[in-house]
Amino acid sequence: MQGLGRLSQEKIVFGLAVLLCIGFAVMLPGFLTTSNLLNLVRSVSILGILGVAMGLVVIGRGIDLSLVALMAISVAWTLQLVASGMSLPQAVALGLAFSLVAGMINGILIAYVEIPAIFATLAMGIAIYGFGRYFLFTLDVIYMPESAQALQWIGQGSLLGIPVPIFAFAAVCLVATLFLRWTTYGRYLRAVGDNLPAARITGIPARPIITLQYMISSLIGFAAGLVTAGSIASMNTRVANSTMVYDVILVVVLGGIGLSGGRGNIRNVVVGTLLIGVLLNGMTIMNIQYTLQNVIKGVILLTAIVIDTVLNPRDEQTAQQGDI
Amino acid sequence: MRPIKTSMIAASLALTAGTAFAQGIDDPTRAEYFEAFKGKTVAYVPVAMGFDLTEGWAAGLKQALEPLGVKFEIRDPNWNTDAGAQAITSLISEKPDVLVVHNPDVQSYARLLQKAEKAGIYVVQVNMRSSYSTDAFIGADYVGMGGQIAERLVEKCSPANGGSGKIAITQGVLTAAASAYQMKGIMDVLAEHPEIELVSNQAADWDATKARNIAATVIQQHPDLCAIAGFWDVMDVGTGAAIKESGKDVYLITQGGGNQSACDGLENGTYSEVVVYNVPGQARDMASMIKQMLQLKAEPGSMKTTLFTQLEFLTKDTMKPGSCWSLPSQN
Numbered sequence: 001m002q003g004l005g006r007l008s009q010e011k012i013v014f015g016l017a018v019l020l021c022i023g024f025a026v027m028l029p030g031f032l033t034t035s036n037l038l039n040l041v042r043s044v045s046i047l048g049i050l051g052v053a054m055g056l057v058v059i060g061r062g063i064d065l066s067l068v069a070l071m072a073i074s075v076a077w078t079l080q081l082v083a084s085g086m087s088l089p090q091a092v093a094l095g096l097a098f099s100l101v102a103g104m105i106n107g108i109l110i111a112y113v114e115i116p117a118i119f120a121t122l123a124m125g126i127a128i129y130g131f132g133r134y135f136l137f138t139l140d141v142i143y144m145p146e147s148a149q150a151l152q153w154i155g156q157g158s159l160l161g162i163p164v165p166i167f168a169f170a171a172v173c174l175v176a177t178l179f180l181r182w183t184t185y186g187r188y189l190r191a192v193g194d195n196l197p198a199a200r201i202t203g204i205p206a207r208p209i210i211t212l213q214y215m216i217s218s219l220i221g222f223a224a225g226l227v228t229a230g231s232i233a234s235m236n237t238r239v240a241n242s243t244m245v246y247d248v249i250l251v252v253v254l255g256g257i258g259l260s261g262g263r264g265n266i267r268n269v270v271v272g273t274l275l276i277g278v279l280l281n282g283m284t285i286m287n288i289q290y291t292l293q294n295v296i297k298g299v300i301l302l303t304a305i306v307i308d309t310v311l312n313p314r315d316e317q318t319a320q321q322g323d324i
Numbered sequence: 325m326r327p328i329k330t331s332m333i334a335a336s337l338a339l340t341a342g343t344a345f346a347q348g349i350d351d352p353t354r355a356e357y358f359e360a361f362k363g364k365t366v367a368y369v370p371v372a373m374g375f376d377l378t379e380g381w382a383a384g385l386k387q388a389l390e391p392l393g394v395k396f397e398i399r400d401p402n403w404n405t406d407a408g409a410q411a412i413t414s415l416i417s418e419k420p421d422v423l424v425v426h427n428p429d430v431q432s433y434a435r436l437l438q439k440a441e442k443a444g445i446y447v448v449q450v451n452m453r454s455s456y457s458t459d460a461f462i463g464a465d466y467v468g469m470g471g472q473i474a475e476r477l478v479e480k481c482s483p484a485n486g487g488s489g490k491i492a493i494t495q496g497v498l499t500a501a502a503s504a505y506q507m508k509g510i511m512d513v514l515a516e517h518p519e520i521e522l523v524s525n526q527a528a529d530w531d532a533t534k535a536r537n538i539a540a541t542v543i544q545q546h547p548d549l550c551a552i553a554g555f556w557d558v559m560d561v562g563t564g565a566a567i568k569e570s571g572k573d574v575y576l577i578t579q580g581g582g583n584q585s586a587c588d589g590l591e592n593g594t595y596s597e598v599v600v601y602n603v604p605g606q607a608r609d610m611a612s613m614i615k616q617m618l619q620l621k622a623e624p625g626s627m628k629t630t631l632f633t634q635l636e637f638l639t640k641d642t643m644k645p646g647s648c649w650s651l652p653s654q655n
Contacts, residue, residue: 140374290527
């Protein structure tokens with residue numbers, strides 16, 4: 001067990017993904033082709049982008065349950081504005097501003113009013129959805145108007161044979177990695193997530209950093225929303241009520257970013273996303289019913305968590321850190 | 325003399341009739357008609373407000389009933405079946421005169437609808453029926469519709485007609501009446517056509533993103549896929565996007581209430597064909613049924629009527645300027 005003990009959850013999940021890949025490649029003709037692999041990554045790239053947003057917040061020892069609602073409402077509003085005659089850049093700027101303001105309110109509620117993140121963002125998510133549905137539009141699916149066709153390229157175009165959403169996912173991952181590793185604020189974010197009182201004693205501006213972290217999350221969420229709107233030529237605000245936000249948390253936790261904060265990297269999000277992608281793709285090829293797919297997904301996730309708990313048992317220190 | 329006499333009688337007759345018409349005669353059923361609706365309440369429980377079908381029905385019912393003095397109430401469970409069941413339960417004790425229900429699946433509300441009828445409330449079901457039949461059902465004949473769609477698929481994709489014979493189906497929620505009944509219709513037809521191969525049959529939960537991902541994978545796995553049948557146009561925006569992105573020529577036949585977005589989708593090539601159950605027409609049918617119930621005053625549950633909505637198969641070529649409708653808020 002000594003050798004196995006060094007296996008992190010990230011490696012376990014990556015191993016599972018590779019195993020599944022090999023299994024599917026042997027069993028399913030057409031799984032291991034370039035076009036299918038591209039399609040696989042492309043289908044989870046939006047989940048991955050949202051995962052990066054959530055990952056950053058979780059590393060800062062928070063959680064953002066309003067992520068999906070904010071993405072849906074801000075982008076739907078953007079489409080609505082374009083449909084009512086506003087120019088595309090102006091509408092995008094307004095949508096982005098809406099998103100950032102909501103993110104800032106999240107941050108202020110958590111950092112200054114000191115409401116636990118899980119409650120503050122849960123309430124904000126509901127409030128944002130309600131606000132959008134009541135004040136901004138009446139129908140819950142907003143179609144992309146002709147004049148916003150430029151956005152479609154982000155979701156449906158391709159560069160050098162690779163779909164643009166994959167580039168978007170890669171770009172978000174790259175920027176987030178650089179931010180975490182090389183910028184002062186990135187390191188502050190990790191420090192605040194690891195140990196808030198210690199970070200504060202050493203002079204890190206903890207409250208502004210926490211606020212910043214939710215604004216970054218809303219910014220990335222908005223980007224994910226634009227990719228979504230581009231790829232299905234519409235925005236379904238109903239996703240705000242769906243279990244999508246839990247899928248996002250799943251990707252983050254599955255990849256090995258602990259909910260107790262301070263640990264993990266963007267790499268973990270990528271690994272978690274890939275496992276989900278391989279699973280969904282393989283099961284769709286096998287024509288497994290959606291309901292059964294959920295059962296299989298749940299069982300594999302539990303397996304990953306059980307393996308991790310056996311190999312990396314919780315000690316007193318992690319217990320004190322307080323998991324959610 | 326005779327002709328003069330006749331013409332005089334005719335003239336005097338015309339004169340008296342003229343005076344009668346000038347004063348007007350009262351329609352003998354009028355008073356009763358208006359009396360029948362005074363102070364009545366119609367409650368409406370859709371699966372959710374906020375999309376073309378349910379908003380369209382609400383607008384149509386309101387337009388037909390409110391001028392008669394009927395109170396029209398909406399309880400919106402917002403896709404939550406429990407909330408819907410609660411709304412119906414509390415309505416049973418509030419006792420509206422008519423309950424209009426749009427079922428999320430065939431089971432959930434069955435018992436409640438029976439209870440409502442026992443409590444003396446007329447129950448009208450719209451478009452997605454429950455396993456329990458109530459006073460009236462207004463909606464598409466999904467079994468027949470599935471059959472017709474399957475016939476279209478056979479026509480388009482049969483190897484005899486130059487197709488590859490491969491088709492895929494994207495359902496909504498498996499347990500919804502729209503999915504379950506329609507699958508029966510489709511399967512019955514496909515059973516007679518072994519040359520057609522159903523390569524994928526998945527549920528996308530009425531969600532465009534899921535529909536997109538399913539379609540992308542299926543097309544990638546079966547590059548010679550001939551057609552996809554989707555169960556709702558709002559969801560199949562995603563399917564259409566995946567087809568466009570693949571650059572393949574896949575025939576997408578979908579269905580819906582005929583909102584303007586369906587015609588737009590046909591126009592810009594997102595859909596190849598849309599099977600339309602006309603929502604304003606359904607609203608009118610419902611309003612007529614309700615008017616009849618309130619006038620006949622039969623015991624709730626004593627008569628079961630089914631009105632299947634006439635279907636229209638729209639393509640870019642058969643579509644006309646008035647083929648689709650829009651909500652007031654869309655203009």
